[in-house]
Amino acid sequence: MPNAMDLRLLVSTFALVFVAELPDKTALATVLLAVRYRPFAVFAGVAVAFMVQSVVAVTFGSAFGLLPREAVRITAGALFLAFAVLMWVRRRPTEEELDVDGKPAEAFWRTAWASFVVIFLAEWGDLTQLATAALAAKYRSPLTIFTAATLALWAVSGVAITIGHRAKRMIDEQVLQRIAALAFGLVGTFLLVRAIP
Numbered sequence: 001m002p003n004a005m006d007l008r009l010l011v012s013t014f015a016l017v018f019v020a021e022l023p024d025k026t027a028l029a030t031v032l033l034a035v036r037y038r039p040f041a042v043f044a045g046v047a048v049a050f051m052v053q054s055v056v057a058v059t060f061g062s063a064f065g066l067l068p069r070e071a072v073r074i075t076a077g078a079l080f081l082a083f084a085v086l087m088w089v090r091r092r093p094t095e096e097e098l099d100v101d102g103k104p105a106e107a108f109w110r111t112a113w114a115s116f117v118v119i120f121l122a123e124w125g126d127l128t129q130l131a132t133a134a135l136a137a138k139y140r141s142p143l144t145i146f147t148a149a150t151l152a153l154w155a156v157s158g159v160a161i162t163i164g165h166r167a168k169r170m171i172d173e174q175v176l177q178r179i180a181a182l183a184f185g186l187v188g189t190f191l192l193v194r195a196i197p
Contacts, residue, residue, distance in 0.1 A: 006141060006144050009139055009141055009144050009145070009148070010144050010147060010148045011148070012148075013132075013135055013144070013145055013148035013149060013152070014148040014149075014151055014152045014155075015152075016131060016135075016152075017128050017131060017132065017148065017149045017152035017153060018152040018155055018156060020127055020128045020131060021128050021152065021153055021156040022156055022159075024126065024127070024128065024156075025122055025126075025190075026119050026122045026123050026126065027156050027157075027159075027160045028160075028183060029118050029119060029122055030042065030046055030115075030119065030156075030157050030160035030161060030164070031160045031161075031163050031164040031167075032164065032183055033046070033114075033115050033118065033161075033164065034160065034161040034162075034163070034164025034165050034168070035164040035165075035167055035168050035179075036168075037111045037114075037115070038108070038111060039161045039162075039164075039165045040108075041108045041109075041111035041112045041115070042111060042112075042115045042161055042164075043115075043157060043158070043161055044108075044112040044115070045111065045112035045113060045114065045115025045116035045117075045119070046115050046116070046119045046157045046161075047154055047157065048112075048116055049115070049116045049117075049118075049119035049120040049123065050119065050123065050150060050153035050154060050157065051150050052120060053119075053120065053123045053124070053129050053153075054129075054132060054146050054149045054150045054153065055146065056129070057129045057130075057132035057133040057136065057149070058132060058133070058136040058142045058145055058146045058149075059142075060133065070195040074192060074195045078188065078192070081185060081188035081189070081192075082188075084181045084182070084183075084185035084188060085181075085185075088178065088181035128149070128152075128153065132145060132146075132149040135149075
């Protein structure tokens with residue numbers, strides 16, 4: 001059973017990461033992924049990406065912050081722009097491509113993989129990852145920090161996926177697809193502009 005200090009650290013780390021992640025680009029990306037794809041597949045990919053990023057943060061402490069931020073931003077920005085283009089030009093599925101429920105027959109693993117890649121690259125060197133690394137370096141309680149950070153990121157992902165999935169039911173899919181493409185394009189452009197010295 002965890003002692004009181006570990007429990008306080010768990011709760012405070014969870015709260016810090018949860019609040020910091022809510023307005024973040026990865027939360028927006030998760031909403032947009034949930035608008036287009038099945039929620040469980042999106043969550044599977046996003047959850048694994050956040051777990052890997054938490055492991056990286058805790059393992060390397062603040063050392064990974066030494067990676068060139070410009071390169072990280074350029075890579076993430078280019079990825080967001082690529083997804084924007086793909087979302088914009090994607091056609092609606094034909095009847096033959098629909099499954100028995102009338103939903104696009106997206107392969108679970110392809111959706112999970114795409115979600116993983118988007119979030120993994122977008123989260124690299126992000127504020128919440130840096131905060132997790134700093135907390136791990138300061139408190140030297142890696143399991144507690146990893147658990148709290150990962151649970152907080154999963155909780156934000158759950159909220160984002162719920163919002164995206166509900167929006168899909170209320171607004172025309174084609175309109176949502178265009179909005180998602182524009183949002184991905186804006187995030188990608190923002191990351192690339194920030195990478196310019």
